[in-house]
Amino acid sequence: MESNQSTGKKILVLFFHPRYEDSHANQVLADTALSLQGVRFRDLYEIYPDFNIDIRKEQECLLSHDIIIWQHPFFWYSCPPLMKQWIDLVLEYGWAYGKSGDKLSGKSILQVITSAGTFEVYQPGGRNRFTYRTLLSPFDQTVHLCKMHYLPPFIVPGAPRMSAEQLNRYAEQYGKILQGLQQEKWTMEQLKAAEYFNQINF
Amino acid sequence: MAGSMLQNAVIFLGAALICVPLSKKLGIGSVLGYLLAGILIGPFVLGFIKQEGEDIMHAAEFGVVMMLFLIGLELNPQSFWNMRKSILGMGLSQMLATSLLIFSLFYFFMDNSIEASIATSLSLAMSSTAIALQTLKEKGLSNTQAGKSSFAVLLLQDIAVIPILAILPLMAVVGKAEAAEHHNFITDLPTHYATLVILAAVGLIFLAGRYLVNPFLRLIARVHMRELFTASALFIVVGVAWLMEQVGLSAALGTFMAGVLLANSEYRHELESDIEPFKGLLLGLFFIAVGSTINFTLILESPARIFSLVLIIMTIKAAVLAGIGKVFKLKIDQNILFALLLSQVGEFAFVLLASTRQMGILEKSQSDYLMAVVTISMILSPLFLFINEKFIAPYLGVKEAAAQKEADTIDEQQGVIIAGFGHFGSTVGRFLRANGVKATILDNDSDRVDLLRKMGFKVFYGDATRVDLLESAGAGKARLLISAIDDPQRNMELVDVLKKHFPNLQIFMRAKNRYDAYEMIDKGISRIYRESLHSSVYLGVDVLHELGQRKYTATRKAMDFIRYDQEALEKLSRERHEKDRYILSVKNEIELQERLLSEDQLFSDLRSDSAWDGERRKEGL
Numbered sequence: 001m002e003s004n005q006s007t008g009k010k011i012l013v014l015f016f017h018p019r020y021e022d023s024h025a026n027q028v029l030a031d032t033a034l035s036l037q038g039v040r041f042r043d044l045y046e047i048y049p050d051f052n053i054d055i056r057k058e059q060e061c062l063l064s065h066d067i068i069i070w071q072h073p074f075f076w077y078s079c080p081p082l083m084k085q086w087i088d089l090v091l092e093y094g095w096a097y098g099k100s101g102d103k104l105s106g107k108s109i110l111q112v113i114t115s116a117g118t119f120e121v122y123q124p125g126g127r128n129r130f131t132y133r134t135l136l137s138p139f140d141q142t143v144h145l146c147k148m149h150y151l152p153p154f155i156v157p158g159a160p161r162m163s164a165e166q167l168n169r170y171a172e173q174y175g176k177i178l179q180g181l182q183q184e185k186w187t188m189e190q191l192k193a194a195e196y197f198n199q200i201n202f
Numbered sequence: 203m204a205g206s207m208l209q210n211a212v213i214f215l216g217a218a219l220i221c222v223p224l225s226k227k228l229g230i231g232s233v234l235g236y237l238l239a240g241i242l243i244g245p246f247v248l249g250f251i252k253q254e255g256e257d258i259m260h261a262a263e264f265g266v267v268m269m270l271f272l273i274g275l276e277l278n279p280q281s282f283w284n285m286r287k288s289i290l291g292m293g294l295s296q297m298l299a300t301s302l303l304i305f306s307l308f309y310f311f312m313d314n315s316i317e318a319s320i321a322t323s324l325s326l327a328m329s330s331t332a333i334a335l336q337t338l339k340e341k342g343l344s345n346t347q348a349g350k351s352s353f354a355v356l357l358l359q360d361i362a363v364i365p366i367l368a369i370l371p372l373m374a375v376v377g378k379a380e381a382a383e384h385h386n387f388i389t390d391l392p393t394h395y396a397t398l399v400i401l402a403a404v405g406l407i408f409l410a411g412r413y414l415v416n417p418f419l420r421l422i423a424r425v426h427m428r429e430l431f432t433a434s435a436l437f438i439v440v441g442v443a444w445l446m447e448q449v450g451l452s453a454a455l456g457t458f459m460a461g462v463l464l465a466n467s468e469y470r471h472e473l474e475s476d477i478e479p480f481k482g483l484l485l486g487l488f489f490i491a492v493g494s495t496i497n498f499t500l501i502l503e504s505p506a507r508i509f510s511l512v513l514i515i516m517t518i519k520a521a522v523l524a525g526i527g528k529v530f531k532l533k534i535d536q537n538i539l540f541a542l543l544l545s546q547v548g549e550f551a552f553v554l555l556a557s558t559r560q561m562g563i564l565e566k567s568q569s570d571y572l573m574a575v576v577t578i579s580m581i582l583s584p585l586f587l588f589i590n591e592k593f594i595a596p597y598l599g600v601k602e603a604a605a606q607k608e609a610d611t612i613d614e615q616q617g618v619i620i621a622g623f624g625h626f627g628s629t630v631g632r633f634l635r636a637n638g639v640k641a642t643i644l645d646n647d648s649d650r651v652d653l654l655r656k657m658g659f660k661v662f663y664g665d666a667t668r669v670d671l672l673e674s675a676g677a678g679k680a681r682l683l684i685s686a687i688d689d690p691q692r693n694m695e696l697v698d699v700l701k702k703h704f705p706n707l708q709i710f711m712r713a714k715n716r717y718d719a720y721e722m723i724d725k726g727i728s729r730i731y732r733e734s735l736h737s738s739v740y741l742g743v744d745v746l747h748e749l750g751q752r753k754y755t756a757t758r759k760a761m762d763f764i765r766y767d768q769e770a771l772e773k774l775s776r777e778r779h780e781k782d783r784y785i786l787s788v789k790n791e792i793e794l795q796e797r798l799l800s801e802d803q804l805f806s807d808l809r810s811d812s813a814w815d816g817e818r819r820k821e822g823l
Contacts, residue, residue, distance in 0.1 A: 054765070
């Protein structure tokens with residue numbers, strides 16, 4: 001499950017889903033991540049069912065990787081509670097941010113999000129009124145505060161109603177994203193210019 | 203071949219070392235193994251031991267005394283008091299009914315004198331504490347209905363020895379001077395003083411047990427010499443036994459009382475572990491001696507007569523017991539066990555028969571004859587118990603299970619077995635069941651088994667360490683087994699059996715405490731659940747809350763502590779091997795505790811994170 005002999009950037013997938021067994025979309029995506037060499041996949045609801053996150057261990061884990069993926073469903077326009085707990089506990093003051101808090105500086109974070117809604121719904125005038133990017137700005141800022149790069153998020157929209165082929169296409173894209181990041185296929189400028197990873201050419 | 207003491211020791215120990223493991227392997231229990239060893243080395247087979255067998259037997263009877271002390275230790279005064287009804291009800295009716303029937307047999311059908319019949323009937327009404335309790339303990343049945351009932355009956359028999367010994371001299375045909383075999387302090391006193399002395403002795407034990415022994419043991423423990431503690435334990439037992447003998451009471455009863463009084467002592471476990479090996483050895487010696495004293499010449503002269511008498515007497519005893527069991531509403535299989543457990547004539551009969559002979563109530567030939575009957579019954583009863591366990595009890599258990607065939611096939615797919623369904627096992631089982639996992643349950647309490655079957659559980663009745671029972675419960679196909687047996691030793695035995703016969707089965711183990719957990723780690727078990735961990739830590743959470751801490755903060759600390767404690771467990775378990783040999787010794791237990799406490803210091807140093815801590819951030823700004 002955790003193979004680390006990589007060429008290129010080291011990738012850590014932090015996966016959060018309180019009902020993983022019922023999320024077909026996340027299973028397919030997770031399988032993709034698990035199948036890749038040099039990608040470490042951590043299923044945090046499985047590791048910390050009691051929300052008692054081992055802070056030191058998580059920090060060590062972050063230090064030994066270059067790119068961190070937050071893979072999670074878009075619950076209530078945000079992340080599942082364990083992920084917020086993780087952010088609260090692991091990104092410590094004096095370590096990740098604040099005075100002499102620069103341990104994560106220069107790393108990148110990518111959010112990979114499964115959503116019930118679509119881009120059409122997530123826009124001004126749509127039912128959800130705000131874009132994904134707007135709603136994700138707290139995460140963007142969190143990453144920024146920790147002196148890391150916030151990569152354009154990869155959205156899997158309409159995940160619950162998606163057909164198997166569609167889902168496989170997204171999984172394939174996910175795999176390409178991970179491999180591309182591993183091999184530094186894109187420059188930071190290219191990445192930051194895009195609003196969503198969905199728009200980037202791979 | 204009357205050898206030296208060393209030679210005798212070699213013969214006894216050697217015979218035991220060969221026969222007992224063999225009989226255990228055959229599943230017939232250690233008691234029968236010892237008896238067979240005795241027969242083997244006795245005058246009629248190999249002839250290593252001749253007449254001295256009888257003397258050794260009398261010396262080894264002290265094992266019974268020690269056993270009762272140990273039983274007392276496990277029974278505090280409160281639970282003893284709770285048993286008074288069954289002791290009086292079951293015990294007294296067993297004594298009276300059995301001796302009445304045996305009396306009729308001897309008086310009306312065998313033309314014995316009225317005195318001889320009374321003496322014989324009282325002697326033969328006794329059952330063997332040694333065999334019954336040893337068997338119960340070995341099979342882990344002490345807490346079943348049958349076990350508790352047997353214990354109550356045996357206890358009353360022990361008490362009854364006192365008045366019986368007092369009555370016998372009254373019937374003596376020869377002069378009183380000869381009758382005073384036990385020449386003790388009490389016989390020299392007038393009767394009303396005697397009562398007073400007895401009361402004083404009992405009072406002395408009571409007061410000493412309550413107020414003297416604990417401070418005394420504390421003093422001894424502080425010297426940190428293990429053998430001194432052992433000496434103190436032996437001193438207590440031997441002292442009480444001696445005192446009781448001086449005033450003419452049963453030593454077994456006296457030490458039992460002393461045990462009950464010390465049941466709440468903080469040194470209970472040390473006393474137990476100190477006396478235990480002596481008891482085991484002496485009891486073994488006693489059984490061997492019994493085996494070696496069997497007079498085969500006598501038996502061979504009239505085998506039919508002797509064996510039919512044995513069978514008649516055992517039948518009477520078993521029938522009376524079964525009747526009592528019925529009145530006291532024991533379940534059928536428990537009742538059979540109860541009746542068989544106590545159907546033999548016990549070691550007290552040797553004492554009683556010997557004194558009746560000395561008093562001239564019985565002639566030597568008669569008493570030899572009866573002694574042979576007693577011994578044969580002692581040999582037969584473990585055999586009957588074995589037959590019951592193998593062929594009767596399983597049948598009684600399986601009969602009711604046959605109706606639920608359909609449910610069985612579903613259960614096997616889940617493949618979860620729970621061994622032991624007491625407080626611990628039942629909580630696990632209920633939780634699993636509430637989540638749709640139907641575990642197969644192994645339990646040796648038939649009342650509970652009945653209830654569980656009524657509730658639709660799939661239950662196998664019997665000793666969970668039996669390979670055949672495990673096999674039929676599906677251990678070969680199951681995924682995992684939860685070992686939730688209360689008795690740590692049996693829990694450990696189960697692990698050995700599982701590792702040997704079902705190596706692919708995952709084991710989830712209940713552990714009483716960290717010391718048991720250490721042993722389990724040594725055996726290569728990784729999933730260990732200590733009873734004393736979660737509930738105590740969460741009690742601590744509520745205390746912190748009561749003292750003003752916020753619940754969530756305290757709960758996070760608790761979870762950290764549990765994680766830390768697991769790590770410490772593994773760490774100390776490794777370190778343990780470098781130093782200690784006597785894990786259970788007082789000194790080392792304290793040493794381990796000390797190491798644990800100093801380890802805890804690291805925990806408090808390490809575990810302060812800055813989660814949600816606004817103060818630290820303000821300082822930084």
